[in-house]
Amino acid sequence: MRQLVNKLLNKSGDAAKEVALATENNVPKPDDANKEEDGRDVTQEGETVTADSLPTTEELQKAPDTAVLLETLISRSIPKPEPDPTEPYLRSAQRCHIGAVRGRNEDSCLTFTAYTGGQEPLLPFGLYIVADGMGGHHAGHQASRMASRIVGERILTETYLPLIQQTRNGQAAAPSQPIQEVLVDAVAAANMALRNHEPDKDSGTTLTAVLIFGRRLYLAHVGDSRAYLLVDNTLHLLTTDHSYVRRLQDVGQLTVEEAAIHPNRNVLYRAVGQGEELEIDTFSRALPAQGKLLLCSDGLWGLVPDEVMQAIMEDARPLQAKADQLIDLGLQAGGHDNITAVLVEFSL
Secondary structure, eight states: OHHHHHHHHTOOHHHHHHHHHHHHHTOOOOOOTTBOTTSOEEOTTSOEEOGGGSOOHHHHHHSTTHHHHHHHHHHHHSOOOOOOTTSOEEEEEEEEEOOSSOSSOOEEEEEEEEOOOSSSOOOOEEEEEEEEBOTTSTTHHHHHHHHHHHHHHHHIIIIIHHHHSBOTTSOBOOOSSOHHHHHHHHHHHHHHHHHHHSTTSOOOBOEEEEEEETTEEEEEEESSOEEEEEETTEEEEOOOOOBHHHHHHHTTSSOHHHHHHOTTTTOBSOOBTSOSSOOOEEEEEEOOSEEEEEEEOHHHHTTSOHHHHHHHHHSSSOHHHHHHHHHHHHHHTTOOSOEEEEEEEEEO
16 A cells, blocks of 8 residues: 555656545546556656556555545645745744743734735735833733734724725725824824723833835834844844943943843833833835845844844745744743744745
C-alpha cells in the first residue's frame, strides 16, 4: 500500500493532481501528457505506474493510516500557486506573549488586513495596533484591551466600512473626515473611555496604531511602544518614546547605553487614560512600492537590538516564522516583560 502511494508522491505537476483526485474518488484517471500509447503512466524517473496498480478506495479505507496517507498524497502532489507579482498585497503576522516572568499579559494587539478581488478591487487596507498596559497601575491588561479595541472599532467604522458600503449609484462611499483626524479622534475616545471606566482607579496604556490605505501610511502614537519601517535595507523608527529617559536623552543628559539600564527607563510622561487632555503624536507618509513594518512593545525593543530585529525582518522565511523568532529572542534575553510583535509586509 505505502509503496503504491509513494509512487504517486513521486509524480509531479497536473498529472499528479489528477491521479490523486482520481484515487480519492475511485474514478478512472483522465488522459495526460505523460501517458504512453499503450495506456501506461510513466513517472519522471521512468517508473511505470498502471491504473491497475493504483490503490482503490476500498484498499485505502482498510489502511490504518488512510487519512494521513491521503492528506500527504494530495498536499504534496498539488503545486501551490505562486503569488502574482503585479498584484498589490498586504500580509501580516503577530505574536503577543506573556513573557518569562510576568503572571499576566498586559499587552494587547489588533490586526486587520482587508482584501477584495475582482474587476474593481479596493485599495490595499490594513490596520495594526499595539498597546501595552502600564505595569503597577490598576488593571493594565484591561486598559490595553479596551484602548486597542475602541481605537480599532472607531477607525474601521469611519474608514473601511464606508469603502465597502454602496451608495445608490453603486459607488463606494467616502470616509466622512480626513483619515488622520479619524485616528486622533479614535485615540481620544479611548482616552476618555479609560478615564470614565473607573474614575477612582489609576489606569493607563501605551498605544501605537498604523493604518495603511493604498500607498499611504497613517500613524497615531502615545507611550513607548514603537513602529519601525524597513525600506531599502534601512530601518526607520517612526515613533518617539514618551518616556522619562527619552526626554533626558533629548537634552543630552543620558546616553543610549545609560538609558537602557536606567532605573526609571519604564516611566512614561504620556499615556492613554492618564489625563483629560491627551497629546497624540501623528504621522503620515507615502509608502514605497515594497517594504516591511514592525509594531512592538518595549518588551521586544528593550531587549533585542534594532540591528537584530532588522536582520530578522530581512530574512526570507515566512512572516509568521519571523514574528515567532522575534518573540523567542526576547524570551532568551530574559523575557522580563510581556512581548508583542506585529509584522507587516507590503507590495503596493
